[in-house]
Amino acid sequence: MTTNDVLQNLTQYNVWANTRVLKSFDRIEGELPDYAVLMFSHVLNAQAIWIARITGTKSPVTVLQVHSLEELHRLAQDTSTKLVEIYANADEAELNRQIEYTNTQGKAYSTKVHDILTHAINHATYHRGQVARELRLAGHEPINSDYVTYVRIQYGQDLEL
Numbered sequence: 001m002t003t004n005d006v007l008q009n010l011t012q013y014n015v016w017a018n019t020r021v022l023k024s025f026d027r028i029e030g031e032l033p034d035y036a037v038l039m040f041s042h043v044l045n046a047q048a049i050w051i052a053r054i055t056g057t058k059s060p061v062t063v064l065q066v067h068s069l070e071e072l073h074r075l076a077q078d079t080s081t082k083l084v085e086i087y088a089n090a091d092e093a094e095l096n097r098q099i100e101y102t103n104t105q106g107k108a109y110s111t112k113v114h115d116i117l118t119h120a121i122n123h124a125t126y127h128r129g130q131v132a133r134e135l136r137l138a139g140h141e142p143i144n145s146d147y148v149t150y151v152r153i154q155y156g157q158d159l160e161l
Contacts, residue, residue, distance in 0.1 A: 014083060018124065024135065086113075
């Protein structure tokens with residue numbers, strides 16, 4: 001498997017994992033834990049911000065903007081699938097293109113597209129873990145969004161949970 005195959009698989013995994021988090025939110029009766037909503041909003045906001053940087057557009061969200069469940073569904077669909085699309089349409093030159101941007105603290109950076117895509121997925125995984133912890137602390141069973149579970153399901157070795 002090449003590095004590009006891994007990145008393609010990871011972008012698809014990200015869609016799957018974000019969808020599973022949303023399904024777990026949908027099953028909760030009553031209020032969702034505030035911090036879980038904040039962290040998952042942040043995951044999707046960050047995806048939107050990175051997409052805007054890659055595409056040279058203005059981000060539709062801010063980094064810590066909190067969204068309703070309905071808005072989270074829409075934003076997840078828009079941003080998670082867009083990361084897959086960006087990767088799928090990128091050739092080697094695009095993946096190695098340097099993106100010049102200023103972070104949310106006003107510091108200027110330059111990062112390659114493939115590193116941004118890798119970071120966006122890794123960042124989402126980190127914060128999905130925080131979401132799972134918050135759900136458990138609030139008495140809810142968090143969903144399994146582990147990469148290895150995704151792989152097992154893809155190869156028919158596990159039933160989708």
